[in-house]
Structures are given as structure tokens and as C-alpha cells.
Amino acid sequence: MRGSAVRLIIRPAFLSGLLALLMMLAAWLWVAQTLDRPGPHSNDAVVTITAGSGHATVRWELQRAGVLHQIYHYDAARMLAGKKFVPKAGEFLLPATANLRQIMDILHAGKSLQRRLTIVEGQTSAEIIAALDAMPHLTGSIDLGVAEGSLFPDTYFYTYATKRGDLITRMQDKMQMSLLAGWVNRQADLPYSTPEEALIMASIIEKEAANSAERRLVAAVLVNRLKRGMRLQSDPTVRYGITIDRPRPISKADLRRKTPWNTYMIAGLPKTAICNPSLDSIDAALHPADSDFLYFVSDGFGGLRFAKTLEVHNKNVRLYRQVEGQNPKGSKP
Numbered sequence: 010m011r012g013s014a015v016r017l018i019i020r021p022a023f024l025s026g027l028l029a030l031l032m033m034l035a036a037w038l039w040v041a042q043t044l045d046r047p048g049p050h051s052n053d054a055v056v057t058i059t060a061g062s063g064h065a066t067v068r069w070e071l072q073r074a075g076v077l078h079q080i081y082h083y084d085a086a087r088m089l090a091g092k093k094f095v096p097k098a099g100e101f102l103l104p105a106t107a108n109l110r111q112i113m114d115i116l117h118a119g120k121s122l123q124r125r126l127t128i129v130e131g132q133t134s135a136e137i138i139a140a141l142d143a144m145p146h147l148t149g150s151i152d153l154g155v156a157e158g159s160l161f162p163d164t165y166f167y168t169y170a171t172k173r174g175d176l177i178t179r180m181q182d183k184m185q186m187s188l189l190a191g192w193v194n195r196q197a198d199l200p201y202s203t204p205e206e207a208l209i210m211a212s213i214i215e216k217e218a219a220n221s222a223e224r225r226l227v228a229a230v231l232v233n234r235l236k237r238g239m240r241l242q243s244d245p246t247v248r249y250g251i252t253i254d255r256p257r258p259i260s261k262a263d264l265r266r267k268t269p270w271n272t273y274m275i276a277g278l279p280k281t282a283i284c285n286p287s288l289d290s291i292d293a294a295l296h297p298a299d300s301d302f303l304y305f306v307s308d309g310f311g312g313l314r315f316a317k318t319l320e321v322h323n324k325n326v327r328l329y330r331q332v333e334g335q336n337p338k339g340s341k342p
Contacts, residue, residue, distance in 0.1 A: 044110040048076045052105050060098040067096050076103050100169030121168040130162040130287035131215050141173045149173050158208045158282025159184055187288055195295040200235040211294040212282035216245035219311050221289050226315055228297035230305050241272035249283040
């Protein structure tokens with residue numbers, strides 16, 4: 010009798026413990042499957058979490074991005090995680106089929122998506138500012154003065170909600186550092202006395218040189234003309250000083266229009282740079298080729314013909330016009 014009673018007391022306790030163990034195992038299996046199950050999205054997804062967003066907002070952003078199998082999975086996972094999961098504000102790239110555990114790790118770590126902006130050599134500051142203004146992932150306005158030529162052409166990485174002014178500052182800082190580093194090691198006997206004048210020269214070289222190999226020769230021509238007191242007569246400086254509604258050849262009237270940039274009408278360098286030059290053009294301005302060329306003109310095929318005398322230059326101009334006549338859409342001098 011006594012042994013039978015003991016068995017009756019032990020059996021319910023054992024069953025309760027076993028049931029609790031099975032429930033814990035089932036819960037663990039469910040959580041493991043929920044957290045580690047590959048996501049339903051077959052492509053990379055991007056979600057944006059704004060500052061101050063609560064879990065309800067985060068949940069719906071993930072649901073909208075199509076990265077949850079069931080919307081309540083997020084609530085279950087974040088409650089189990091407790092204080093170990095605090096989503097950050099930002100723009101996040103969620104790789105294709107990333108599971109919920111990986112997604113939560115990304116949001117918790119604040120691993121914001123790195124976007125890329127490439128500034129092309131030869132763009133004007135106005136063109137660069139217009140491009141930044143049109144980018145929806147940036148914030149703020151550009152209310153600081155942006156001098157022509159002060160923005161270094163390069164690839165810049167940024168994250169969601171970066172201020173436009175901050176990108177401009179980075180570009181200006183890099184241009185200043187690059188220009189000053191080149192100025193310290195410049196060639197002797199150059200016809201400009203400040204880094205700013207060298208930058209103006211580099212901007213003209215940028216617009217005149219058809220390819221990198223010719224920049225130092227173009228620089229030599231411009232430097233030689235300055236040293237001899239000759240006007241630079243650079244077509245790109247004329248274009249910069251006038252408003253042209255559509256691309257067209259420069260007219261004789263344009264050449265006679267006096268602006269602070271028209272080097273057909275003014276002596277020396279123009280008032281400011283005419284674009285944002287590349288490091289290659291800055292280097293050419295500071296280290297021109299050893300040459301006594303005084304003229305150059307387009308060859309009509311993307312390159313330039315150089316000359317030491319006006320007679321040879323005029324011959325090169327006639328050759329260019331022959332090419333232009335055969336191919337009206339060819340390169341302009």
C-alpha cells in the first residue's frame with residue numbers, strides 16, 4: 010500500500026516536469042526556426058528607420074520591405090531579445106534571404122548603407138550643387154559660398170540623411186589639401202604666384218586637354234603665352250563667361266564679348282577657375298612639359314595639334330576645318 014501511494018504522488022510531478030520540458034523545447038524550436046529561417050526576400054532590400062521610430066514603425070517597415078514571413082515574428086523576436094535589441098535610425102541594406110536574427114543584428118548595430126557619389130572632373134560648382142540638391146537621401150541646404158574650382162572631383166561615400174553642406178566641406182577640404190601638397194613641390198619659374206592662380210590654370214587645362222597625356226603640353230602652351238605676355242585665347246573661358254542655352258559653336262561675337270573670363274579680351278588669367286579640375290590637371294599646371302609650343306588646336310578626332318609658330322598653327326586650323334567639314338558632328342577646337 011505504502012509503495013503504491015508513493016508512485017501516485019511522483020507520477021503527476023514527473024508528468025508536469027516532462028510537459029514543461031517539452032513546451033520549452035517546442036518554444037526553443039519555434040524561436041530557432043523563426044530567427045534562423047531564411048527570409049522570404051529573394052533580392053536585397055533597403056529599409057529606412059527614422060530617428061524616434063518605435064517598434065511598431067520598425068515592424069511595418071520590415072513588413073513593407075517583404076523581409077518577414079509573418080509580421081508577429083518581429084514582435085516575438087524583439088520581446089525575447091529584450092534590451093539586447095535596440096534598433097537604430099538609418100538606412101539599412103538587408104541582404105537577400107537574410108534571416109530575422111541577421112536583420113535584427115544589422116538594425117541593432119546601426120550598420121547604415123554606404124551610398125556613393127562620384128564628382129566628375131570638369132564639372133562646375135553650380136552643376137555639382139544642382140546634383141546634390143536633387144539627391145533625396147541627403148538633408149539640409151547648401152547655404153555657404155562655393156567658389157568655382159574649390160570642389161575636388163572624386164568618389165565620396167555617405168549615409169542616409171548626411172547633410173549636403175558636410176559633403177561640400179569634405180570636397181573643399183580635399184581640394185585644399187591636394188592643391189597645397191602640389192604647390193609645395195611645384196616647378197620653378199611658373200607665371201603664377203599663389204595656389205589659387207595655379208588652380209585657375211588647372212581648370213583651363215581640364216577643359217582644353219582632350220586626354221590625360223596632353224595636359225602637360227597644354228599647360229606648357231598656356232604657361233609660355235603668359236610668360237610672353239600673350240593672351241591665352243582659350244575658348245572654354247569664353248563659354249564660362251556667357252550663358253548659352255544650348256550647345257553651339259562659339260561665335261565671333263562671343264569672342265568679342267568682354268567678361269572677366271574671356272581670355273581673348275583680357276590679359277593673364279581669368280577672374281576665377283572655370284570648373285573643378287582633376288588632380289592630373291593640377292599636377293600639369295604645376296609641372297608643365299618642357300616645350301616651346303605656343304599654340305594648339307583640335308585635330309578633329311579627340312586629340313590636339315601643337316605648334317611653335319602662328320604659320321604652323323594656321324595650317325593646323327585649316328586641317329581641323331577640313332575634318333570638321335567632312336564630319337560636322339566632330340570635335341570642336
